[in-house]
Amino acid sequence: MTQQTGFAYHPDYLNHDTGPNHPERPDRLRASLAALQESEVWEQLHPIEPVPARVAQLCYAHNPAYPEHIRRHCEQEIPLTYDTTVGHESYDIALLSTGGVLRVAEAVAIGTVKNAFAMVRPPGHHATQGQSMGFCLFNNIAIAARYLQREHGVGKVAIVDWDVHHGNGTQDIFYEDETVFFFSIHQSPLYPGTGSRYEQGSEKARGTTLNVPMPEGSGDDEYIAVFTDVLIPALRDFSPEVILISAGFDAHYLDPLAGTELTADGFSTLTDLILELAEETASGRVISALEGGYSLEGVSESVVAHVERLLKFDGSV
Ligand SMILES: [Zn+2]
Secondary structure (H helix, E strand, O other): OOEEEEEEOOHHHHHOOOOOOOOOOOHHHHHHHHHHHHOOOHHHOEEEOOOOOOHHHHOOOOOOOHHHHHHHHHHHOOOOOOOOOOOOOHHHHHHHHHHHHHHHHHHHHOOOEEEEEEOOOOOOOOOOOOOOEOOEOOOHHHHHHHHHHHHHOOOOEEEEEOOOOOOHHHHHHHOOOOOEEEEEEEEOOOOOOOOOOOOOOOHHHOOOEEEEEEOOOOEHHHHHHHHHHHHHHHHHHHOOOEEEEEEOOOOEOOOOOOOOEEOHHHHHHHHHHHHHHHHHHOOOOEEEEEOOOOOHHHHHHHHHHHHHHHHHOOOOO
8 A cells, every 4th residue: 555655764864974063964854853753743654764876876867987086085084165075974875865865766656655755964956967066965856866767767757946045956967858847946146156047958958947046035925926826837837757856944934044034834835736736747746855954943843844744735735
């Protein structure tokens, strides 16, 4: 019998050491896990055990030399960029982070669960084919999209990225790929500076990249209006077989790295809107993976709200 919602997490995710005072820190997951365990949703989740992604799977989205480049930096604890710091164990944990997303993707693809959330770190959406940046080593969500296509025969995939920062890495990876629709809503101007409305995909994939930059101060109402008026019609046109979510929760009003004003209730509604559309085109199949979110209170209450909707969605908003 298909269960409603899978959940992947591994305690080794806490061992990715980004150094003192780094916003992408283990406490993000500790706080989110504690909040989930204290909530009524915890007992209802179907646990999924992450296993490390294989190097060949990383290369679904990355250059062949890239995994070894990351491995060497981690082994020697050399930062990948000024803000993308790594520890000795970070390579293995990054494989386990990607692997967590692949395992929930597999569970949804084979019908063990209807939807799933992978609570992983390090995050992935800033990593391009050959460049790590913005706390991201391997592009978990991009690898999962190609994994579904190559190992599970899925055709069209949509990625919805609501992290407050533009998902530049994911965009780059699929810019010429008309089989993957990429949507990003993000604060602008803000790191990494990309994601204008005019970035719409290469000539042959025109229209399969959709960016909606939002001014500082945007909140639930503005985000819900964009989802209702822009994203949902575009997804309906594209008609994906699976929807992936790059679920960063740094658009939360408490987040120290951004100036948008979303609430946990806002993330609930965004989740419902995607689930409703997924019922139309994708048999309800939704795979969500954690990206950013740097306020412990903001990320943990948003994770609970998001997972609650994945579990309780009954087909109508
Ligand atoms: Zn972010």
